[in-house]
Amino acid sequence: MPDNANFLRLEGLQVHFPIQGGLFDRVLGRPPRAVRAVDGIDLNIRRGEIVALVGESGSGKTTVGRAITKLAQPTSGRLLFEDEDMSSVRGSSALRPYRHRVQMIFQDAYQALNPRHTVFEIVAEPLRSLQLVEGGKQLADRVSEALAAAGLNPPGDFFSRFPHELSGGQRQRVVIAGALAVKPKLIVADEPVSMLDVSIRAQILQVLVDLRAKHNMALLFITHDLPLAWLIADRIAVLYLGKLVEIGSADEITFNPHHPYTVALRNATPQIRSDASRVGLPALQGEVPSAARVPKGCRFHPRCPVAFHRCKEEEPPAIEVAANHTAACWLAT
Amino acid sequence: MINSSQDNAPLLEVDRLSVDYGLKGVSSRAIDRVSFALRAGEAVGLVGESGSGKTTTAMAIAGLLSPNARVSGGEVRYRGKRLPIDDDAAMRPHRWSETSVVFQGAMNALNPVHRIIKQIAEPCVLKLGMSRVEATARARELLELVGIPADRGAAYPHELSGGMRQRVMIAMALACRPSIVIGDEPTTALDVITQAQILKLLGDLRSQLNLALILITHDLSVVAEACDRVMIMYSGRLVEDGTVAEIFGKPKHPYTRLLIDSIPNPANGKKVIRHIPGDPPSLVNRPSGCAFHPRCPSAMGVCQTEVPSLTGVGRGRVACHLHRFLQEDKVAAHA
Amino acid sequence: MSEGTVRYPPRGRARAIKSFLRQFLGRGGAQAGVLCLVFFLVLAAVPNILVGPLQTAINATGDFLAPPSSQHLLGTDDVGRDVLNLVVHGARISLTIAVLATVISLVFGTTVGISAGYYGGRVDVWLMRLTDFFFVMPSFVLALVITPVILEVWGRGGDIFGFRPSLFVIIVVIGMTSWAFVARIVRSQTLSLKERTFVDRARVVGSSNIVIMVKHILPNLVPQITANGALVVAGAIYVETSLSFLGLGDPLQPSWGTLLALAQRAGAASAGAWWDLSPGVCVLTVSLSFVLIGNALDDTFNPRRRVIP
Numbered sequence: 001m002p003d004n005a006n007f008l009r010l011e012g013l014q015v016h017f018p019i020q021g022g023l024f025d026r027v028l029g030r031p032p033r034a035v036r037a038v039d040g041i042d043l044n045i046r047r048g049e050i051v052a053l054v055g056e057s058g059s060g061k062t063t064v065g066r067a068i069t070k071l072a073q074p075t076s077g078r079l080l081f082e083d084e085d086m087s088s089v090r091g092s093s094a095l096r097p098y099r100h101r102v103q104m105i106f107q108d109a110y111q112a113l114n115p116r117h118t119v120f121e122i123v124a125e126p127l128r129s130l131q132l133v134e135g136g137k138q139l140a141d142r143v144s145e146a147l148a149a150a151g152l153n154p155p156g157d158f159f160s161r162f163p164h165e166l167s168g169g170q171r172q173r174v175v176i177a178g179a180l181a182v183k184p185k186l187i188v189a190d191e192p193v194s195m196l197d198v199s200i201r202a203q204i205l206q207v208l209v210d211l212r213a214k215h216n217m218a219l220l221f222i223t224h225d226l227p228l229a230w231l232i233a234d235r236i237a238v239l240y241l242g243k244l245v246e247i248g249s250a251d252e253i254t255f256n257p258h259h260p261y262t263v264a265l266r267n268a269t270p271q272i273r274s275d276a277s278r279v280g281l282p283a284l285q286g287e288v289p290s291a292a293r294v295p296k297g298c299r300f301h302p303r304c305p306v307a308f309h310r311c312k313e314e315e316p317p318a319i320e321v322a323a324n325h326t327a328a329c330w331l332a333t
Numbered sequence: 334m335i336n337s338s339q340d341n342a343p344l345l346e347v348d349r350l351s352v353d354y355g356l357k358g359v360s361s362r363a364i365d366r367v368s369f370a371l372r373a374g375e376a377v378g379l380v381g382e383s384g385s386g387k388t389t390t391a392m393a394i395a396g397l398l399s400p401n402a403r404v405s406g407g408e409v410r411y412r413g414k415r416l417p418i419d420d421d422a423a424m425r426p427h428r429w430s431e432t433s434v435v436f437q438g439a440m441n442a443l444n445p446v447h448r449i450i451k452q453i454a455e456p457c458v459l460k461l462g463m464s465r466v467e468a469t470a471r472a473r474e475l476l477e478l479v480g481i482p483a484d485r486g487a488a489y490p491h492e493l494s495g496g497m498r499q500r501v502m503i504a505m506a507l508a509c510r511p512s513i514v515i516g517d518e519p520t521t522a523l524d525v526i527t528q529a530q531i532l533k534l535l536g537d538l539r540s541q542l543n544l545a546l547i548l549i550t551h552d553l554s555v556v557a558e559a560c561d562r563v564m565i566m567y568s569g570r571l572v573e574d575g576t577v578a579e580i581f582g583k584p585k586h587p588y589t590r591l592l593i594d595s596i597p598n599p600a601n602g603k604k605v606i607r608h609i610p611g612d613p614p615s616l617v618n619r620p621s622g623c624a625f626h627p628r629c630p631s632a633m634g635v636c637q638t639e640v641p642s643l644t645g646v647g648r649g650r651v652a653c654h655l656h657r658f659l660q661e662d663k664v665a666a667h668a
Numbered sequence: 669m670s671e672g673t674v675r676y677p678p679r680g681r682a683r684a685i686k687s688f689l690r691q692f693l694g695r696g697g698a699q700a701g702v703l704c705l706v707f708f709l710v711l712a713a714v715p716n717i718l719v720g721p722l723q724t725a726i727n728a729t730g731d732f733l734a735p736p737s738s739q740h741l742l743g744t745d746d747v748g749r750d751v752l753n754l755v756v757h758g759a760r761i762s763l764t765i766a767v768l769a770t771v772i773s774l775v776f777g778t779t780v781g782i783s784a785g786y787y788g789g790r791v792d793v794w795l796m797r798l799t800d801f802f803f804v805m806p807s808f809v810l811a812l813v814i815t816p817v818i819l820e821v822w823g824r825g826g827d828i829f830g831f832r833p834s835l836f837v838i839i840v841v842i843g844m845t846s847w848a849f850v851a852r853i854v855r856s857q858t859l860s861l862k863e864r865t866f867v868d869r870a871r872v873v874g875s876s877n878i879v880i881m882v883k884h885i886l887p888n889l890v891p892q893i894t895a896n897g898a899l900v901v902a903g904a905i906y907v908e909t910s911l912s913f914l915g916l917g918d919p920l921q922p923s924w925g926t927l928l929a930l931a932q933r934a935g936a937a938s939a940g941a942w943w944d945l946s947p948g949v950c951v952l953t954v955s956l957s958f959v960l961i962g963n964a965l966d967d968t969f970n971p972r973r974r975v976i977p
Contacts, residue, residue: 264526
């Protein structure tokens, strides 16, 4: 059995997207620019662990998920899965063993399902393309099993339905069933509940949590919602402009955040308080800058309420503030 | 329930309002006898899931119902006078100057080829009969009011961030000095920190201009931050109405309680995922009786047959048979 | 299709097709178009049963340029052949040429369009340059130039896949000159389809590029391809008629265009023999019905253009 720590590791992972410079730029010999969507992150996920990746839009959280699922090619850095370097593996047949172990769930289930395929075809697709089953009987059994595990009962009723004939919650369950069908070891879930009605969200979360309990499946849960991350995850990693600013246990990040950005995120999150008191903390000013123009030094310094001169010059390293809790801030101790 | 003293008369009264949608000859009821009152300067959250009728209610009040919708009963009164909400032409003078709307997708609501200052000045020219110069001055004033430096008015919509665009939408909504602003999921597409900024702006504007605010949202925690009162809708009906403290402290309707429980809340420290079984009903096959009964943990026989009426409990109102019985028991115990 | 769909009767698909047909046939234009087309298809299917074998100058039965009578419902031509007989046999040739040319154009155009859109980059650049070349090239003039050359090289004798070579050449020429239009439409649709999340999902679940193009992108192009395919048929009928009219058709297997050419040469129009021009009416009717069907398909498939009920 491989070491737990070496399940999935990201080492200095970078995903940059080049910006097509105009003719003008090329004539003047300006260096090509790039959107630094993910700008060097180190993260490991243990076997059977739920890690939440929290960030705003433009933080690069979706790109991290796409890099792990090989939908985006890393510019540099390494993606190690069970000690195997997957960063440069390309092509659908070479990736087949990896796809078998790492699957993905998408934010908008309606978009993620081909409108012209039936539920059966959708869930059977990974089994067929990864050549995991032989014969129609086995295929039908695996599809039924996956649909049932995702909470669509009885599975046979859904086989010939089309995505538009399902409710929002059912559609997301079909996406989950498709990912489950191959019995992966890691699922990357990109905002899987943000498009769903509040009363349906908890149902889907329950399905995901049950998977871990039953099959020891690891989950990378990408979200913008800190309380949701706290509810579902063992650890939370907070991403700002392509860099991890803080990682720690869910409780540590929620109740004892060290990085000013995490603090701001927590304070900005609307909360239900049974005594209806409002804390009324000052909201953070400004907005996330473009990833094509990353500020020098600590990338949060232009918006940081406690920034000082050093933050403008030097990028802070990840500093251990408690056991298994690091924050990338010069003030973190 | 509603304070009837002269100076505190309701600004807006919605009285047993029903709206039907006609689709391919089949008509389905989107909202069913919705009644409530709104006072000047009050912030009310209208909360519900998709298909609950929250948006239809708000659009009916603003007189912006889609062509296939029909007001099938009830009325809406503004300062005691009936609003012609189903007559597009007659409604025109009331729109924007009495009730205005801040829509969700700011990018779709703004014209990409015009500078924002021009788009804000437009309603001032058309509605208030201002000259171009006056209108531009007013638009600059409005931009400052929503926290955008007036010089940024020369920008085009695509040059602004999502939060800025939403501010522009708010400025446009305020152009004709309305007394009611309806926010249709105004922060749903925004990031958490931007959402907090916009909610704070709305709160500030409300106290500054004595605006009444109707905030339509699916997110109870947003309401908890920004409103005084909450109305919960389910399948086209109002199921509970009360102050933020009452609803979140002591929810009465089982749906409200389950909804609150299903929102993760680190403050209470309990990491339990509680879910409501089943799916929200669609408009065409609404369950009989109380529409929530198939999903309700405390449903009784009567819930399947009789629609519970919205009755006053304490300072709020609730539509649940359970509470009617509790009340009757109380009365019996007193006697 | 896949084994799964065979094992489980495609109930959902049947329902979808039924509802599509209901919407499609609910349109007046579609009804008229389908009715006309069915009529001509029947003519093309069994000409021998309806009007007997093709008449030639040798076995012609009537007078020269006789007006319609009970014996010859559409009169006769300048060599005494029954015009009705010629028109019904011509339907077979004209429709076959038009439909087969359209199939070639759709297969080629779709393949080029999907490949260019899906792979992008250099593949896209080169394929689209090729497409642009055929797009700006006046296809009729091209057909006019190529056809006699190929006919000369190949010779008019023998047959290819059961067709006389001259017909086969016309089919290929029309097919090769009308695909560019299809390729452009398919490419632009593919560009937007490949950004959809379901394509990402297909990649994550391990599907290869070919599978993604065939099973994910192609089915979503069916609306555009069929709707435009119907318009391509209409165009193909015109090109075929014009080429045959200019004498590039096959006199032994006369199509409507050939008949019109013969009528013109016989001076039918100046002689007042209007009945000899009835192939022209057929060309108009059939093209119009394909256009009507194409527009109705487009309206049915494209919900954004659908009238609000």
